[in-house]
Amino acid sequence: MSVTMDSDLATAWEVTVDDAPVALSACDDLVAVAGAEGTVRVLDAAMGAEIGALELPGGALSVELAPDARHLVVTGPMGYALWRRADGRVTVRENGSWSAAAAWADGDRVAVASGRRALVLNPDGGELWRSEPAASTVTDVAWMRQGRRLAVAAYGAVQGHERHTEKPVVTYPYIGSHLALAVAPTGKWICSGNQDASIHIWRTRDGSELTMSGYPEKVSRLTFDETGFWLTADGAPDVTVWDFSGKGPAGTAPRSLRCHETVTALAWRPGAAGHLASGGDDGTVALWHATAGRPQALLRPARTLDSGDSPVAALAWAGPHLLVTALRDGCVRAYGVSSRAAL
Template structure:
């Protein structure tokens, strides 16, 4: 795998396409056509670019995938598009979606906004911290916040004076802080100016008026508040949305005479701040409004509703002008400040940018590499020869070439999330299990689906190929059943039942005689497949909660078990003794022996990866890696033992070199040291 390069230009030329002015309804029509084309993938004017190499955390060699997108923002001139996501911050040129720079986040990045002069980028991170970064090169220039979770950020609107920037940070406890951020990026000075009176609920939206005199905030409880920026005085509470329905968007007209708010109650309201009253309630059904925008004349308001598509109203009369729907709905959408460009994210995480051109809407660029909002990586598996790495992404199966190809082979057949992967011993076949209650067998050379195995009555939690490649074992999480399949024909050879309510994990002994399964109650049962009886040959008792994963030692003398009780147990099968290696900080979801059996890797729900040296003794403790921003669900060693692949709910795979020493015993982001 080739780690991504970090190309940081010192000068960004601004693209200057000829833009045809479209006003009123004609602009809405073009945008409706534009969005319909974007969602349907109609235009072929721009090639699709693949960029799966994600922001690499400290201590890792590569990240496969860029994770889901949380937020997007155009630069003031529309030339740049910033994306905040599960794995970091990504800055692209909007016309080509070529990467300008990327940087990993210490946690999921939830919001991103450009300052009015475009020189700074503010990004909020889960945990209550705002990062201030130089747009030119992505360098970290300041850290703010440190309270509770951040729910909104907004910059003041003055672009001319770098000594008059104000940054608003809204928190989920209702607090709003206003801070000065003065000077050039290389010499920033930050100071908290004021704390606004606490809202009664989370601050979910915020916007400064164009002249900087007014500030509007919206909250979870449904109210809109109007503040005078000079002294932080609340001028009015604007009530028009239904109580306890979140205000999701706020937008000022270019001249500052009108303010529009959208809420989860479906209402879109135009306010006249000077009169402190709603002028029009434009819609009662605009559910899930993704974008709001006044046209350049200020006479038309347009919005995109996930339910209804593009809608527009005449702001003078309050009458609806038109509604142009789209058959396929984007997951996220943002408009540029100059009203000329639009960025769309599909449900699969594909990013598209569009511009209003001379001949109508033009697709500028399309990018694959980010993932859908809820698509995590629950499984990773190296091929026996180490040439390929398979991983899941939601219901899709990705196969990566270990020599460095950026684009994976994507295999689709499952109708629900994939839960586990397993290669046959000869590397010719790859099996996948899913929450759709099926096991699917693929030709690893061609990617062709060979057969689908059905028989479980619940989600298939884990699968394991026999060492000789003839059989495949699968366990259904709550149907308490282990099925032994003949791999070539898909025939059920044997069906075994656990002693309790469910079976969750499964592992073969290296010689293929024994099959171990972990139960939801915490016991481990081991069957001798040379015997016809359904009774287990051995039951191991030691865990107090479900056994999440199992792994036999390469020589078959020991078994590792991970559990929701946060304990990792080493079972010596020859001496019939157990040894608790340690207690993790959270539930251990995955475990794997190194090929030589000297080390053990674990994956935990708290996002940590750990490597335990069995020869060093218990007092040494594990070496921990912090790089994922969500729970780590899977872990697998390369056949040579030099690389560790981990899969996470953040939708990415990280490759860790396993022989690099760490003086602190933990590898984590340098940004953690920025705020302690």
């Protein structure tokens, strides 16, 4: 691994890793980069220097730092692993189960998709409880109600589990394959991006449903901003941004953000300004005032960053002033964004 510093003030640091990145996570003063072959590098967010590393046999699919940045979990096709910052301890669970995703409830509990179950673990890998088997492989997990309820997505439904309950206490049915979950920070909405090129929405208060269909491609990236009023999704060359304020998006049209031929990464900037970063397979990173204009508006980027010819693999904000980008060729670059109000 090599580290170089860019003289351009817009570039805070640049690192080259020797495993094609597939996922990024940023929290507090750390950035974690997971590679396709299972190598995870933990970097100092300010300078890009490596402070830790681990390997997950069988490859990696996702990586998540804990909210307090004291632990990390990485998941992959053959299992998962946890890393402890204090002493670099690594706990590997190579159990042969497809582990697509993980989500931290807080610094003390993390949910991991593991085959047809969701496992809830302490930071050292001790199992606290597990969900009953789903109908198929669990594809995503997300915490609700400030970590008091776990949403588990598998074919045919999203199941809600209260803390320590193996059996679901609520079921949100949808006949299809869920690829991604997004839960509004307000707890008001659960959304799934689906293999059938749709977004399905449940209002948690009463279980009422809404489907946004007609996407030309499957919807595999789906994320709410910090306010919970805006949802962004891929599934088309244009990024779509849906307004969830008030009564929600029923009967409305999204804003469309046009820049990439194929969207490969999405990341909301922390805060309420409506700033979004997107990445494409052409190596372009676009920065957006994503909530500007009216429904059906076609927006153009506030700024684009030409990162090179390699596709953008992942994006993450390390706080509101540092955007981290990872390219498929192993280049990881951090850009300084000085003002909360400007891009």
